[in-house]
Each structure stands twice: as C-alpha cells, then as structure tokens.
Amino acid sequence: MNRLKQLFGKFGMVFLLLFFISACMDDNPPIPLGEFEKGVLIMNEGAFGANDGEVFHYDPSSGEIKANIFESKNGRPFAGLLQDMVAAEGRLYLVANTGKVEIVDPRDFASMGAVSSGLDISRSIVAANEKLYISDWGPYDANFNSPDSYIAVVESLNGGEISQKIPVSSRPEGMFMVGNQLLVACTAGQKLDVISLNTDEKTKSLEVAGRPTGFFEAEGRLYLFARDGENVFFHEINKSSVEVIGTVTVNLPLSTSNFALMGNGEMLIITSTGWPDYNDAIARVSLSNGQVLNASVFTGSGLYGIGFHKDRGEIYVTDNNGFQGNGTVIILNKEGQQQKTFVAGRGPSGFKFN
Amino acid sequence: MVWLFYLVLGFNSLDSQAAFSEKAVSRFLASSVLLDEQAIGDTVGLEVVEVFSPSLDKYTYGQQVKTINQEDLRDFQGLGLSELLQQRTGLFLRQYGPGMLASLAIRGTSAGHNAVFWNGLPINSPSLGQTDFSILPVGAFDEVQLHFGSGGALYGTDAIGGAVHLNSKLKFGRGHSLQTDSNFGSFGRWNQELQYTFSNDKISLRTRAYRNIAENDFPFRNLSRPGTPLERQEHAAFQQEGFSQDLAFQIKPNQLISSSFWYNQTERQIQPVMGSNTQDLQEDRNLRWVLDYFNFKENKTWNFKTGLVKDQLNFNASENSTSQFFLIGDLDWSISPVISSKSGIRYTHVQGRLSSYAAEENRIELYQNTNLHLREDLNVSINLRQFIYDGTFAPFTPSLGAEWKIFSQSKNELKLQVNGARSFKIPTLNDRFWEPGGNRDLLPESSWSAELGFSHLFRMENLQVNQQLTHYRMWVDNWIIWLPRGNFWSPENIREVHNKGLEYTLDAIYKMGSWGLEIQGNYNWVRAINQTNTSENDRSIGMQLPYTPIHKFQSLLGVSRGLFQSYINYHFTGSRFVTTDNISQLPDYALWDWGLRMGEWELGAIQGRLGFQINNVFNTSYEVLRLRAMPGRNYQLNIQIRL
Numbered sequence: 001m002n003r004l005k006q007l008f009g010k011f012g013m014v015f016l017l018l019f020f021i022s023a024c025m026d027d028n029p030p031i032p033l034g035e036f037e038k039g040v041l042i043m044n045e046g047a048f049g050a051n052d053g054e055v056f057h058y059d060p061s062s063g064e065i066k067a068n069i070f071e072s073k074n075g076r077p078f079a080g081l082l083q084d085m086v087a088a089e090g091r092l093y094l095v096a097n098t099g100k101v102e103i104v105d106p107r108d109f110a111s112m113g114a115v116s117s118g119l120d121i122s123r124s125i126v127a128a129n130e131k132l133y134i135s136d137w138g139p140y141d142a143n144f145n146s147p148d149s150y151i152a153v154v155e156s157l158n159g160g161e162i163s164q165k166i167p168v169s170s171r172p173e174g175m176f177m178v179g180n181q182l183l184v185a186c187t188a189g190q191k192l193d194v195i196s197l198n199t200d201e202k203t204k205s206l207e208v209a210g211r212p213t214g215f216f217e218a219e220g221r222l223y224l225f226a227r228d229g230e231n232v233f234f235h236e237i238n239k240s241s242v243e244v245i246g247t248v249t250v251n252l253p254l255s256t257s258n259f260a261l262m263g264n265g266e267m268l269i270i271t272s273t274g275w276p277d278y279n280d281a282i283a284r285v286s287l288s289n290g291q292v293l294n295a296s297v298f299t300g301s302g303l304y305g306i307g308f309h310k311d312r313g314e315i316y317v318t319d320n321n322g323f324q325g326n327g328t329v330i331i332l333n334k335e336g337q338q339q340k341t342f343v344a345g346r347g348p349s350g351f352k353f354n
Numbered sequence: 355m356v357w358l359f360y361l362v363l364g365f366n367s368l369d370s371q372a373a374f375s376e377k378a379v380s381r382f383l384a385s386s387v388l389l390d391e392q393a394i395g396d397t398v399g400l401e402v403v404e405v406f407s408p409s410l411d412k413y414t415y416g417q418q419v420k421t422i423n424q425e426d427l428r429d430f431q432g433l434g435l436s437e438l439l440q441q442r443t444g445l446f447l448r449q450y451g452p453g454m455l456a457s458l459a460i461r462g463t464s465a466g467h468n469a470v471f472w473n474g475l476p477i478n479s480p481s482l483g484q485t486d487f488s489i490l491p492v493g494a495f496d497e498v499q500l501h502f503g504s505g506g507a508l509y510g511t512d513a514i515g516g517a518v519h520l521n522s523k524l525k526f527g528r529g530h531s532l533q534t535d536s537n538f539g540s541f542g543r544w545n546q547e548l549q550y551t552f553s554n555d556k557i558s559l560r561t562r563a564y565r566n567i568a569e570n571d572f573p574f575r576n577l578s579r580p581g582t583p584l585e586r587q588e589h590a591a592f593q594q595e596g597f598s599q600d601l602a603f604q605i606k607p608n609q610l611i612s613s614s615f616w617y618n619q620t621e622r623q624i625q626p627v628m629g630s631n632t633q634d635l636q637e638d639r640n641l642r643w644v645l646d647y648f649n650f651k652e653n654k655t656w657n658f659k660t661g662l663v664k665d666q667l668n669f670n671a672s673e674n675s676t677s678q679f680f681l682i683g684d685l686d687w688s689i690s691p692v693i694s695s696k697s698g699i700r701y702t703h704v705q706g707r708l709s710s711y712a713a714e715e716n717r718i719e720l721y722q723n724t725n726l727h728l729r730e731d732l733n734v735s736i737n738l739r740q741f742i743y744d745g746t747f748a749p750f751t752p753s754l755g756a757e758w759k760i761f762s763q764s765k766n767e768l769k770l771q772v773n774g775a776r777s778f779k780i781p782t783l784n785d786r787f788w789e790p791g792g793n794r795d796l797l798p799e800s801s802w803s804a805e806l807g808f809s810h811l812f813r814m815e816n817l818q819v820n821q822q823l824t825h826y827r828m829w830v831d832n833w834i835i836w837l838p839r840g841n842f843w844s845p846e847n848i849r850e851v852h853n854k855g856l857e858y859t860l861d862a863i864y865k866m867g868s869w870g871l872e873i874q875g876n877y878n879w880v881r882a883i884n885q886t887n888t889s890e891n892d893r894s895i896g897m898q899l900p901y902t903p904i905h906k907f908q909s910l911l912g913v914s915r916g917l918f919q920s921y922i923n924y925h926f927t928g929s930r931f932v933t934t935d936n937i938s939q940l941p942d943y944a945l946w947d948w949g950l951r952m953g954e955w956e957l958g959a960i961q962g963r964l965g966f967q968i969n970n971v972f973n974t975s976y977e978v979l980r981l982r983a984m985p986g987r988n989y990q991l992n993i994q995i996r997l
Contacts, residue, residue, distance in 0.1 A: 325935030
C-alpha cells in the first residue's frame with residue numbers, strides 16, 4: 001500500500017508536473033490573428049479641411065473590403081488627416097497631421113488611447129524606451145514656414161500628455177531608431193538630426209543633399225531617402241557612427257516622396273510631371289547603382305500612394321481622384337499590368353501589408 | 355404630422371407675396387408719383403414718403419422675388435444673414451460653425467453661383483467669387499430680397515442660381531429719431547446698434563454704428579477624442595464693428611441724389627474642424643459706397659450710379675485685398691402703355707492685390723430689359739446682357755419670362771409663370787491668377803435654365819393664403835473645379851451639372867377678433883446631378899453634388915393677440931453627401947425654435963419692441979458640415995427702443 005502510495009506519489013508528482021506544464025502551455029495557446037492583423041491596411045489621408053482620414057482593410061485572398069474600420073470599431077470618426085500608420089509595441093499608431101495620434105489595438109482597431117492635445121502638424125512616430133516620439137512641423141509662421149519644428153515626447157505608450165518638445169530642424173518627417181539614438185529626417189531644413197534617447201536632446205545635425213523624408217533598410221543597410229527637382233538620393237548611414245557614408249544618386253526628375261521597396265534591391269517611386277500635362281507615373285529604380293530601370297512601369301493621373309506586396313508580388317498604387325470623392329486602389333502585377341481596382345477611402349495614401 | 359398639415363394647407367410671408375405679386379410698373383410709377391406729390395406738397399408739413407429706389411423685381415415676370423419679413427429681420431438683429439436664411443427660408447447654406455464662413459447654394463448650385471448686391475452694387479468678392487453671409491450683419495440694411503433662379507441677363511456674372519439684394523430704405527418727412535437695438539444671447543452674444551435719423555421733405559439722413567460680439571464657447575460633443583467628451587468650443591470668438599451713413603437729397607422736384615456708405619469689419623477666431631488644433635485668425639474689412647443720381651421725366655427715369663467696393667481679407671498674416679470701382683448709367687422708360695424698357699451700361703474696374711498675385715481688369719456690361727404688357731392678364735419680360743471682361747466676351751445672356759393671370763376672382767387668383775434664361779459666371783481672379791495653379795485659359799461657367807410656376811392667392815375677409823409652386827430645370831456647364839495637379843491645385847472647366855427641383859412656399863394669415871394666426875412654410879426639393887467624371891477612376895457621374903440636401907423644409911407658426919405674438923419655427927435639412935461619389939453622408943437634422951415678440955409699445959415719447967427667442971429648443975446635436983460643431987439650445991433677447 002505504502003509502495004503504491006510511493007509509486008502514485010512519484011508518478012503523481014510526474015503527472016502533476018506534466019499537468020502543470022501542459023496547463024501552462026494551455027494558458028499560452030497560439031493566439032489566433034486578429035481581424036486586421038492579416039491582409040492589407042489601406043491608409044486614407046482624408047481631404048484638407050474635412051478631417052475624414054480613415055483606415056480600410058482589404059483581404060487579397062477573398063477580395064473583401066472593410067471600410068472605415070476605425071469608426072466602425074470605436075463609434076466615432078477618426079477626425080483627422082491620416083499621415084502615418086506605425087506598428088510598435090503591440091499597438092498601431094495612427095498619426096494625423098492635424099495634431100493628433102490615435103492608438104489602437106492592431107487586432108481589432110479598438111482604441112487604446114490618444115495624444116490629442118499639444119501637437120500641431122504631426123507627421124510620424126517612434127516608440128522607444130516606453131515612450132513615444134512624435135515628429136511635428138510645429139505651427140506655421142506668417143509665411144507658412146515651419147521654424148519651430150519639434151519632436152514631442154510622451155511618457156506612455158498609450159498616449160496622454162506631452163512631457164517635452166525637442167526642437168529640431170524645420171519639418172521633421174520620418175524617424176528611425178538606431179541603438180539609443182533617434183534619427184530624424186528634416187525635409188525643409190535639409191538636415192538629418194540625431195537625438196539621444198538617453199537625454200532626449202538633439203546631439204547632431206547633418207546637412208544632406210536634397211530634401212530628406214524618411215528612412216528605409218535594404219539588404220542590411222540603412223538609407224535616408226531624399227530628393228530635389230532632378231534627383232533622388234539614397235544616403236547610406238553608418239548605424240554606429242551615424243554618419244552618411246555614401247550616396248546613390250538617381251537621376252529621376254519630378255519624383256515625389258512616395259516610394260515602395262520591392263525587396264529585390266529595387267524601388268518603386270511615383271513621379272508627376274505637374275503642369276500642364278499632369279502625367280503621373282511609377283518608376284522602378286535600382287538601389288545599388290541608382291539606375292532608372294523603367295521610368296513608367298505604370299502611368300496615370302492622381303497617383304498618390306504606393307506599396308509592394310512582397311508575398312504576392314503585386315504593386316498597390318492609389319489614385320486620389322482629385323479628392324472630390326473617395327480614391328481608388330489599383331493592383332498591378334510586377335510588370336505594371338493592371339489586375340484589379342477597388343474603392344478605398346478619401347485620398348488613399350499608403351499601405352501596410354501584414 | 356402637424357407640419358404635414360401646414361404643408362397641405364398651404365404657407366410665405368404676406369409681405370413677400372405683396373412684393374412679387376405687385377410687379378413692376380404700377381409699383382415703379384407709384385413711387386414716382388409719391389415723389390412728385392411730395393415735391394409739390396412740401397408746404398403741407400411732414401408726410402412720410404419712402405425715398406425712391408429702382409424696383410428690383412420690375413423686369414422679372416416669370417420668376418420669384420421674395421422679400422424677407424421685417425419681423426424676421428428684427429429677430430436676427432446683429433446676427434449674420436446666414437443664420438436668418440438658414441432658419442427662416444427654404445435655402446441651404448454651407449456653414450462652418452456659428453459666425454463662421456457661410457456660403458449660399460441656391461437651386462443646387464455652388465457657393466459662387468449667386469450674385470449679391472448692396473444697393474445695386476455687386477459685392478461678391480472678385481477674387482473669391484462669393485460672399486460670406488456670416489459677416490453680413492442683419493441690421494446693417496433695411497431690406498433683403500431673394501431672387502430665385504437664373505438672373506444673368508438682369509444682374510450679370512454669378513447669378514446662375516439666383517441673387518440676393520440688400521437695400522437701404524430711407525424715408526422723407528420723419529423728423530428726428532434715435533433708435534437702439536440690442537440683442538443679448540447665450541455664449542457671450544451681445545449685438546448693439548445705435549442709429550440716428552433725420553429727415554424732412556427734402557433731406558433724409560441716417561447714421562448707424564454697431565458692434566456685434568460672441569464668445570461662441572458653446573458646449574459640444576467632441577467626436578475626435580476618445581470617449582467623445584462634452585467640451586466647450588474654443589477658438590471661435592467673433593467680433594464685428596460697423597458704421598454706415600445714408601443720405602438722400604431731393605435736389606429738385608424731379609431730381610434726387612442718394613448715397614450710402616458702409617464700413618464693416620469682422621475679426622474672427624476660425625473655429626477648427628473637430629480633430630484639428632488650428633489657431634487661424636481672419637479679419638475682414640469691407641468698405642462700400644454708392645452714389646445715385648435720379649432724374650425723373652414724365653415717363654423716363656435716368657439713373658447714374660457710381661460706387662466703390664473694397665474688401666480686405668487677412669487670413670493669419672496673409673493679406674488679400676480687392677477693389678471694384680463702378681460707373682453705371684441706365685434709362686428706364688415707359689415707351690407706351692404696352693412697352694417699358696431699361697437700357698444701361700455698367701463699367702467696372704477691378705483691382706486685386708492678393709498674397710500670391712496682383713491683377714487688374716476692366717469689365718463692361720451692356721443690358722436691355724423690356725417688359726411687354728400684352729394684355730391685362732399677360733405680362734412678358736425680355737432681358738438681354740452682354741458682359742465683356744478683359745477683352746473676353748462672356749456668354750451672351752438672354753432671358754424670356756411671362757406671367758399669365760389664369761383667373762382672378764374676388765376670392766381666388768391663380769397665376770402661371772414661365773421663364774427661360776441663360777446665366778454665366780466669369781472665372782474669379784483667384785481661378786485665373788493664383789500662384790501657383792491659376793489657369794488663365796478658363797472659360798466662364800454657363801447655364802441654361804427653364805422654370806414653370808403657379809402662384810395661388812386665396813383671400814377672404816379674415817383669411818389670406820398665398821401659395822407658390824415652382825419647378826425648375828437647369829443645365830450648368832464649364833463648372834470650375836480645383837483639382838490637385840502634381841504639387842499644387844489648379845482649376846479647370848471640368849464639370850457639367852444638371853439641376854432640377856421644386857420650390858413650394860406658403861403664407862397664410864388668419865384673423866379672428868383680437869387673435870391672429872400666421873403660417874409660413876417653405877419646401878425645397880433639389881436634385882443637382884453631376885454629369886462628368888474628373889478622371890478614369892472617378893465615380894461622380896450621376897451623383898448628387900456634395901453638401902446639397904435633397905430636401906429642406908422650413909415652417910413657422912405664429913399666434914398673436916394684441917401686442918404679443920408667440921411662434922414656433924421648425925426647419926428640417928435632409929441628409930447631405932460629403933463627397934462627389936456619394937459614398938458617405940451626414941444625417942438629416944431638424945431644429946425647433948420658439949419665440950415671443952412684443953410689438954410696438956409706447957411709453958411717453960419712447961417706443962419700442964421686445965423679442966425673446968429660444969433656438970434649438972430640444973438641444974439637438976447636429977452638423978451642417980461634417981465635424982463642424984454647432985451650438986445646442988441657446989437664448990436670445992432683443993430690445994428695440996426708439997425716441
């Protein structure tokens with residue numbers, strides 16, 4: 001009997017241990033992806049003065065489109081011009097250039113918080129050290145210049161009040177975190193500003209060719225995207241020294257700052273001739289040597305946002321339809337042949353592929 | 355249901371009905387005769403006679419011209435004309451907040467498709483091509499007339515959907531008078547006007563000064579914040595000051611000079627759209643001056659007019675100013691009992707000093723208006739106009755209208771009105787010269803319209819009912835739209851729109867002993883259908899224009915006894931599409947107002963009127979334009995005192 005008890009006890013212990021382990025494992029089953037964690041999120045900027053920016057969701061496999069997913073989930077409009085959409089720390093940050101950041105759960109778009117006061121013309125966001133860093137042009141001066149640009153610091157990942165504004169060069173746009181440093185592309189200032197995340201102070205400001213708008217990584221290297229009327233510049237940045245160590249110059253007149261990486265060492269850039277012809281196009285360029293491989297992969301008028309779906313090998317481009325009504329998403333194959341179009345929100349301007 | 359009952363019963367102001375039923379010559383001659391009598395009888399003492407001004411509705415057979423009630427004007431003392439038109443007519447204004455930009459859309463057209471006149475001078479901004487109705491304070495003019503439908507041949511550019519006339523009305527023979535009008539309201543509203551008038555049988559003078567302020571810190575539900583908290587509106591304060599001087603001088607029995615000067619200045623914090631933190635400031639300074647010389651012959655009236663309209667708009671630090679100088683001459687002539695005619699020429703010199711460009715141009719207009727009194731019951735208006743700007747010929751604009759009294763009995767009168775007209779709008783200075791984007795190759799927008807209306811008058815000893823039903827169709831082409839082109843926006847003659855609609859108005863007054871019942875109502879059904887896509891992927895074709903409600907209904911029911919009148923006002927605005935593709939829309943809304951008026955009372959030498967009004971009685975939350983907060987329930991107290 002005692003032996004039985006001992007045996008039971010030993011086996012019991014093992015059983016209990018196994019049970020415990022399995023129970024623990026049961027507590028963490030593979031979490032099914034949320035409704036909006038797969039598929040394509042379409043960022044719709046909205047029209048100036050109307051604050052009707054929104055996010056749409058598109059399922060490429062079923063073709064299903066869900067409109068206004070922020071308002072549908074939260075029962076209130078986004079009420080802003082949607083400038084950027086950044087996923088970080090299990091949250092999705094929706095940055096409005098009308099001075100607001102909405103923070104949602106990326107699974108279902110339920111609101112988790114906001115930064116709704118103290119911002120002016122917010123452009124992008126980075127989450128670092130349990131803080132939020134928001135690039136902001138600051139208020140316009142009398143001549144619509146932006147001399148008081150800043151990076152706003154918020155002490156919680158779920159938003160709230162701004163604790164500090166770090167002055168930076170004029171019109172900060174995209175940002176990138178390297179180690180404990182924050183790189184800021186300042187478009188009007190034509191500077192690459194560097195902020196120490198230890199002290200939340202600007203430590204460096206590098207002059208660069210062209211007007212820089214954002215950063216991207218390709219083949220393990222970090223680049224700063226900049227352009228002027230004639231050229232696009234890929235400034236390669238050394239991540240440890242934070243210095244520009246080389247520049248690839250692409251002779252691509254009339255480029256815009258809308259680009260998408262194809263993942264094969266090539267990039268798609270929207271160009272626009274402007275007045276009087278208003279012919280827009282998608283150019284394909286090589287990252288390594290800056291050669292324009294094809295100046296018009298696709299042409300149209302009102303081309304506004306661009307993305308590349310790497311898994312499906314498809315180009316997603318948007319037509320803003322003159323902001324008169326809702327815009328259109330056009331799906332192309334790699335060669336630029338139109339596969340499909342569908343209606344998005346007002347001024348569709350970018351994509352997030354999950 | 356109650357309102358349906360009113361609608362069926364039939365509704366519009368009796369004043370207005372009188373204005374458009376008593377047309378033309380009879381009215382015109384009556385004014386002249388009065389003047390002559392006045393001139394002859396200047397020893398008879400002070401006889402109150404209205405100073406002559408040309409009748410605006412003389413050559414408008416086949417169309418409707420409505421005059422706003424004096425009571426309505428008093429209720430809205432010091433408030434923007436936009437508030438009055440929105441609450442008390444069937445017209446819809448795109449309003450960006452209380453006291454904020456408000457543009458009028460008549461018959462499904464756009465903001466710049468209506469001409470606005472002050473004492474006969476066109477005051478639409480030549481750079482913007484439109485008028486902000488929120489900064490035209492009620493109380494700065496004596497009469498408001500609305501001309502519904504195409505008026506290019508009568509008024510020149512912009513009058514595609516209709517025209518609005520703001521007039522000063524002076525009187526001879528009233529002696530000295532001092533009047534103060536106050537309007538105290540919720541959210542820091544205080545409108546104050548002071549006017550002094552003097553007139554004898556030869557001279558009439560009036561000086562007015564006013565100040566209208568509002569904090570506009572009304573509570574609203576902020577939809578842009580988590581939890582949609584109830585907040586007070588910030589950065590929407592309004593301050594307005596103005597001064598006007600009117601003068602009329604009877605030089606000789608057959609000669610009259612009249613002149614008006616008006617300076618109006620408005621400083622506004624621009625109410626941000628929900629979700630934005632903009633801190634924009636706008637200052638508008640408007641100076642208007644007109645001088646008229648009239649020479650009355652037996653059957654002719656010569657009118658020489660000159661004037662100046664200067665507008666300055668400062669948005670933040672951006673300064674934009676325009677000036678218009680006018681020289682106008684016309685001859686109104688009763689050629690025979692059958693034919694009356696008005697021939698004229700208008701010269702305008704326009705200067706623009708805008709933040710991004712400077713421009714000047716000369717405009718010449720030749721016009722001919724003719725009335726044919728073919729039969730006692732049949733009158734016809736034929737109007738022609740050619741407008742030339744900067745050497746370019748705008749579309750030649752003819753109009754043909756007729757009014758036929760189908761039958762007229764002691765109790766009933768039924769009239770049929772028909773009109774066909776062409777109108778146009780020349781591209782604004784901004785459309786042509788704005789840097790960057792201005793397009794010098796733009797053509798004028800042009801329209802054709804046709805309308806058919808019935809007006810019915812029913813009168814008994816103690817009941818009078820006026821009804822008017824109009825159906826119109828309009829074809830507008832070369833409609834100018836600004837589109838994003840590369841890095842900037844640029845205007846193009848891209849849109850074609852077909853409009854059609856119904857306008858129904860009713861006015862009824864019933865008297866029973868010391869009791870009186872008044873009903874007025876307006877219903878507008880508007881379809882404004884876009885016929886063009888701006889690009890291959892555009893989906894606007896076949897769709898209703900944005901912010902153009904298909905339905906608008908307004909009605910006022912008043913009960914009076916002795917000095918007192920109580921009324922309920924209701925207006926319903928149907929849903930409005932937000933974009934050209936009609937994908938999203940704003941919900942309809944209905945607002946109720948209640949008011950109490952105390953008519954003319956006397957206390958020794960002091961006379962006065964009192965009014966109390968509750969707007970938006972049920973505190974309904976609504977938006978005229980998306981995410982533009984509007985006030986809930988609010989109160990107003992009007993006091994008028996005269997010495």
